[in-house]
Amino acid sequence: TGGYKAQIAIAVLMGQALGVPVYYKHERFSEIIAFPPMPIGLDFSLWLEKSGILTALDRQDLVQWQEVEEDWDERMEALVERLEMDGKIYLELSPTGQIFHETFKGRFQSEYDQVLPPAVPISQKKPPDLTSHSWENARTPILNWLQKITEDCAYVQSCRTHYWNKDLPTPVLFRLRGEQIEGIFSNGSWTVKFYVDTSSNTPGQRAACVADLNQRIEHWK
Template structure:
């Protein structure tokens, strides 16, 4: 079935070499001879001169006020197969022509956090609106740039995965396709992973290919139970960006290694969420959200919920904060009967999350240098219900801290 929503990554071929390389009248013939035979009838001297003149005029405009409408209208006069139009326009036409996408599909352009990315996405948006497509406002992917490789690797690709995942979740995977033709080569790998994880076909067209190629969704076995067991650490990595390795080593499983990147800072080892980890987390988080009511245990009547209490001694200045947190958990979660503290350390920071400890749900809450641990009494009767409670608590945590 053709998809009605197409998510496109954006590259720079439309500018470099296409528009930047437009010839002068003296070099026109040699330039034309380098164009594909099928394109030459459309690239008359007058058309090329008009396009080059508009391009030169735009380069003189302030960068924040550039008007791409004239160039969009000129490009719209060409068949979308002409190489001068750039990789994005060529591949989108091919996708529609081969019935992979509907003729009136909605377009999302995800572009790099660079000036070229912004300007090309703006031009593409004008172009497709001239052609009467429904085009959403371009989405800039923070840290997706080539000036700081570390940010590109640790944050840019993750942010791309998050942006694509959000569109797919809001639209429905059965309606989406990904065109990973434009942009950095690493984006293709992210696109393919997203397709495998979310059940979305991914397409790519190299300028030397006669047609677009598909990376269809593959039966990849991603472990939902593994996600449930480690949802707390994954949520913490998404919140905090960097976690000290020694604070998570106790709960670590080797199978989780693909979800993280390791980094040494001042002789201490840290971990951060990898692009694959972001996809893994987003995929199962969305699946859990869609069906968690089937897994969570029944609600506890209000009169069976107990108020948390703390001994008067200790706790320093954290007592009221801890009591408030435990009461909020009890009030907000229908399946929670109450919370009981069992550990306090005023000088040991930790990672805030929920986990299975023995046969009980344990919460760990840390603020500054202190850590409190507490058991969460729930109405769960099975291990599956208990795991669902832990996953739900970890997702709610961002609203409580």
Template sequence: MRPATTLISTVGTSLFMPNLAGLRGDDPDPERRRLAVAYAARDWGAVASALASLPPTERTCGAEVNSIASLLTRGYAVPDANLFFCHSDTDDGRAIGRVLAAYYRRVGHPVAETRPIDGLQDSDPRRFRTEGLRNLAKVVCRLVRDYGPDACAINATGGYKAQIAVAVLLGQALGVPVYYKHERFDEIIAFPPMPVALDVRAWMRHSGLLALLDAEGRVPTSALAEDLDDGGEILECFVDRVEVDGEEYLALSPTGQVVHETFRERFRTERDRFLPPAVFASDKQPPKLGDHGVILRHREALRRYLAAITDDVPQVRSCRTVYCNPDLPRPLMFRLRGEEVQGTWSDGSDAVTFAVQSSATTDGQREAVVAILNDWLQARR
């Protein structure tokens, strides 16, 4: 593996508790005494300066500094690597992030930045699971996307233990090595990416639901009953069920967030491998609308929406309405029903289901059409 030029580290609180909190202001060692005084004063710049006077392998420096020192010594990252610190949504997390960023800029890393992770805290377990771990996956995926998987590595030493599991999963999905150093280990250990990939077809088939939950945060389970029935056990791996005021909602699980972030980007860069050929412009047809009352009430808005799909998505030949229901709003998304690609239009009260005729001739191509339609919809949100 090539040395990483961008290192993404999770951040814990061991630097403060117990390390710096255990120092004494009358310590006979002048550097440790200086560090104790700076910490007591909550002077984070002075803490970073005092830490820089200690060997980075000294336990007082904390898990993040110790593990990065091991990474650099073993050549897993270049000496002046970009460093990003993903810290918790707590006062200590924010303060430690500031200390680490200042420390590494002081010791020669031009890019040393913090990334706060909303919801990553230990006071609310439900929020930790439904928001914190998902947001961690989002931030790490965004950094890997910005700098490229070949340039990145993840250091999962600091922080909550659940972060390690998410980080390893991210590494496997993104093709990025993950490193971890236990306080009793003499050196860091690596979790190299596996030479196999997750099933992109499962993501393509359920891309509408995953994109909806990613955009909305949570959606009532009752509005997605058909999609859950169609998804089976594999979809249950991607979602969490959350009760709010007596009603059950669906939200992306941390695993679902990782899968969605990973395959959405992979599909955007490799979609020509999955998609059927484009339809000739001369073969595209205007929307076919029924005469139900709901359709008559929204005819012009519905016609514009279906025409936009046909015009914007090269693989779509035409759209036709198949079902409508007054006073039953449904989320906008595209899905596969048997061998038919279907979409939903709604104004917030009425809903119309329509079929999308495309150039797809196989199940895999139809799944890819569902994915590109949901990507088109995501861009409109």
């Protein structure tokens, strides 16, 4: 580590996240010191709940503080850093946040089939339901996006829009809104928000759906 205390903390955190021992050699010590894994776990439920924000930050999307302030959890503070551009506050992943996100992203990819709800029968799946707005040229890409979600995710029954703004760019993500799963889709100029109806019956299943949907975003772009 070259003696840098901050690097030691990050090394120990990474060892804890991955469940492996960390070794440290100080320039004045005659022996190597081992930091064994501790019986303390990182919060997987927090990652599930906030996977939308973390995934957007991992994609290096510009996420404004104002956009996430309403749903903020103070446990996220160590996972992000704030920077100011053009008078606005944006978030980016901190080194701790990067370790946290990569650790649980890998864990989820290996265990997702154990936590997702059962598949919806094909006969019960429904086409996208768009509210009566003037969608202009956005109607086709929105319909295609919602149809992909319904077809690709076995646990999704349907998607239905509830918000439209033709002049609002926002990060693309999924999140929990009470007992609803909400998706946000934007092309960089307009934004649509929609609910995703699934076969989930418990808060844990809904959180797992949100995490899975966020992991699929890159494949749908």
